[in-house]
Amino acid sequence: xxxxxxxxxxxxxxxxxxxxxxxxxxxxxxxxxxxxxxxxxxxxxxxxxxxxxxxxxxxxxxxxxxxxxxxxxxxxxxxxxxxxxxxxxxxxxxxxxxxxxxxxxxxxxxxxxxxxxxxxxxxxxxxxxxxxxxxxxxxxxxxxxxxxxxxxxxxxxxxxxxxxxxxxxxxxxxxxxxxxxxxxxxxxxxxxxxxxxxxxxxxxxxxxxxxxxxxxxxxxxxxxxxxxxxxxxxxxxxxxxxxxxxxx
Amino acid sequence: xxxxxxxxxxxxxxxxxxxxxxxxxxxxxxxxxxxxxxxxxxxxxxxxxxxxxxxxxxxxxxxxxxxxxxxxxxxxxxxxxxxxxxxxxxxxxxxxxxxxxxxxxxxxxxxxxxxxxxxxxxxxxxxxxxxxxxxxxxxxxxxxxxxxxxxxxxxxxxxxxxxxxxxxxxxxxxxxxxxxxxxxxxxxxxxxxxxxxxxxxxxxxxxxxxxxxxxxxxxxxxxxxxxxxxxxxxxxxxxxxxxxxxxx
DNA sequence: CGGACTGTTGATCGGTATCAATGCTCGTGG
DNA sequence: CCACGAGCATTGATACCGATCAACAGTCCG
Numbered sequence: 001x002x003x004x005x006x007x008x009x010x011x012x013x014x015x016x017x018x019x020x021x022x023x024x025x026x027x028x029x030x031x032x033x034x035x036x037x038x039x040x041x042x043x044x045x046x047x048x049x050x051x052x053x054x055x056x057x058x059x060x061x062x063x064x065x066x067x068x069x070x071x072x073x074x075x076x077x078x079x080x081x082x083x084x085x086x087x088x089x090x091x092x093x094x095x096x097x098x099x100x101x102x103x104x105x106x107x108x109x110x111x112x113x114x115x116x117x118x119x120x121x122x123x124x125x126x127x128x129x130x131x132x133x134x135x136x137x138x139x140x141x142x143x144x145x146x147x148x149x150x151x152x153x154x155x156x157x158x159x160x161x162x163x164x165x166x167x168x169x170x171x172x173x174x175x176x177x178x179x180x181x182x183x184x185x186x187x188x189x190x191x192x193x194x195x196x197x198x199x200x201x202x203x204x205x206x207x208x209x210x211x212x213x214x215x216x217x218x219x220x221x222x223x224x225x226x227x228x229x230x231x232x233x234x235x236x237x238x239x240x241x242x243x244x245x246x247x248x
Numbered sequence: 249x250x251x252x253x254x255x256x257x258x259x260x261x262x263x264x265x266x267x268x269x270x271x272x273x274x275x276x277x278x279x280x281x282x283x284x285x286x287x288x289x290x291x292x293x294x295x296x297x298x299x300x301x302x303x304x305x306x307x308x309x310x311x312x313x314x315x316x317x318x319x320x321x322x323x324x325x326x327x328x329x330x331x332x333x334x335x336x337x338x339x340x341x342x343x344x345x346x347x348x349x350x351x352x353x354x355x356x357x358x359x360x361x362x363x364x365x366x367x368x369x370x371x372x373x374x375x376x377x378x379x380x381x382x383x384x385x386x387x388x389x390x391x392x393x394x395x396x397x398x399x400x401x402x403x404x405x406x407x408x409x410x411x412x413x414x415x416x417x418x419x420x421x422x423x424x425x426x427x428x429x430x431x432x433x434x435x436x437x438x439x440x441x442x443x444x445x446x447x448x449x450x451x452x453x454x455x456x457x458x459x460x461x462x463x464x465x466x467x468x469x470x471x472x473x474x475x476x477x478x479x480x481x482x483x484x485x486x487x488x489x490x491x492x493x494x495x496x
Numbered sequence: 497c498g499g500a501c502t503g504t505t506g507a508t509c510g511g512t513a514t515c516a517a518t519g520c521t522c523g524t525g526g
Numbered sequence: 527c528c529a530c531g532a533g534c535a536t537t538g539a540t541a542c543c544g545a546t547c548a549a550c551a552g553t554c555c556g
Contacts, residue, residue, distance in 0.1 A: 069394075071394055071395075071397075071398045072398075073398065073402055073403070073484050074484055074486070075484070077402040077403075078402070079397055079398040079401040079402045081394050081397050081398070092383070092387050092390075093387050093390065093391060095380075095383065095384065095387060096384050096387040096388055096391070097388075097391065097488075097491070098491075101391055101394065101395075101488065102394055121376075121380065124376040124377075124379055124380045124383075125376045128369075128372040128373045128376065128379065129372075131372055131376065131379050131380070131383070132343075132369065132372045132379070134383055135340070135343065135372075135379070135382055135383045135386055136343065136344050138383055138386035138387050138390060139340050139341050139343060139344040139386050140344050141390055142340075142341065142386060142389055142390055142393065143341060143344070143345065143349055145390065145393040145394070145397060146317075146319055146329050146349065146350055146393070147319075147349075148397060149319075149327055149329050149393060149396060149397055149400065150319045150320075150321065150327040150329070152397065152400050152401050152445065153327040153400050153442075153444075153445030154321055154325040154326070154327045154445060155321070155325075156511080157511075157512070188533090188534070188535090189534075189535070190534080194401075196401075197400065197401030197402060198512070198513085199512070199513055199514080200534085200535085201512090201513075201514080201515095201535090201536085201537090202511085202512055202513070203535095204534095204535055204536060204537085205512090205536085205537085207535095208536080236321050236322055236323070238322070240345075240349065243345070243346075404543080404544095405543075405544070436501090436502065436503090437502075437503065438502080438503095446544070446545085447544070447545055447546080448502085448503080449503090449504085449505090449544085449545075449546080449547095450543085450544050450545070451503095452502095452503055452504060452505085453504085453505090453544090454544095455503095456504085
């Protein structure tokens with residue numbers, strides 16, 4: 001399947017803007033974003049969106065779909081750094097370093113708004129509010145990473161897994177990908193392993209524990225949280241009262 | 249000992265600006281930074297600079313000293329997220345969330361440039377170049393966290409430790425805190441443990457291994473790298489060709 | 497000199513990795 | 527419609543890394 005490239009969604013009519021969690025843009029911002037956006041790209045599940053060590057001229061916002069950022073050691077051991085949902089901005093690091101230091105891969109078919117790397121600067125010059133939004137998103141990503149780091153460094157396998165499921169559920173829910181404490185799972189257990197820093201075999205056993213304790217069910221690519229409170233206890237979960245966020 | 253608060257270092261004469269790694273500011277930027285900076289604060293080793301769940305009105309740049317960011321689970325398990333050196337900006341997350349979600353603690357006596365949180369916005373409005381620098385720093389921090397995450401998730405204890413020592417050395421060296429492959433260590437093994445996500449006991453044994461293999465020495469609060477190449481091999485190290493960076 | 501910290505060492509335990517076999521699901525082609 | 531194979535997930539046996547518990551040593555400092 002070949003990737004399509006076309007401008008399809010007008011920023012002004014972006015479906016994401018109607019969502020609760022996104023801060024509405026004013027007229028001027030909309031105008032700048034519209035100009036900033038140079039195209040739209042749809043890729044299939046499993047496609048590489050951004051590749052480590054590459055110097056692409058493009059930055060992206062996810063319009064629809066589910067992706068993940070990851071990074072590997074030379075011998076192949078892989079670590080998933082974070083997952084990415086609609087509204088998430090990809091490739092900001094290209095504003096810093098000439099090349100990517102991690103890879104981004106699509107989990108589902110994913111539609112992306114495409115921006116030109118060179119024009120980031122003109123956004124800063126022309127619209128401080130949007131520039132601020134970019135910074136906001138970078139800082140937000142940092143917070144998520146802090147949380148992951150704490151989790152991977154200090155939680156046990158069972159705690160990490162419980163935490164990750166809650167985390168993914170909450171982020172999925174925020175963009176309408178989850179409801180009634182359930183969501184469709186676009187990943188394999190292998191992805192959980194690489195996210196938690198444990199083995200696939202151990203992941204399987206750990207998932208099993210959550211099932212046995214009747215905290216969740218996981219059937220046919222769908223996870224249902226049965227006992228949110230119980231799961232939060234296992235996870236040592238602390239909600240991070242997310243506020244409305246910017247969308248570019 | 250009480251903290252002192254006074255404007256002592258003129259931005260224009262900031263000693264950090266002479267360092268190789270920092271990008272020089274132009275006249276206009278210097279003017280804005282000077283106005284942005286509202287004071288200078290020196291705290292002793294062990295002092296808390298920013299506290300989780302607090303809503304302080306201040307942001308900081310480290311002028312001199314060595315600090316660390318950390319975060320804990322409710323039961324006390326602690327994870328060190330990153331270390332901070334001169335030129336590093338602290339508290340950017342306050343631009344995003346109303347309160348801090350991690351704590352920053354000084355390892356040595358530390359001198360900080362103090363900025364007002366409310367005025368971040370005016371920096372964005374008045375000087376896009378500086379705004380861009382802030383974003384740059386946020387993205388850079390994200391890269392460091394990505395690296396840590398990979399390390400903690402996928403490296404063995406020995407590999408993590410070797411990696412961390414190289415990482416700290418390189419960052420220390422960049423700001424003149426290391427030379428001839430050696431640097432003064434302001435932390436205890438306990439800090440390494442909390443950074444690597446392992447036990448103090450195991451940290452001790454792991455440090456010992458590096459010593460036995462003649463990769464480093466560690467005497468009287470000073471680490472000397474004896475065999476950089478060997479250490480890099482153990483660490484599966486990949487240097488990240490750092491470029492010049494902004495300083496605010 | 498005594499006490500508080502920090503680091504070291506040994507013994508043992510437990511969590512997670514590893515290796516290997518089996519089972520399950522689903523798509524494909526005979 | 528069934529056979530087959532590919533890719534995941536599960537399960538069991540065993541190994542090992544790192545945790546835990548406990549005692550002791552070294553250093554610093556009052």
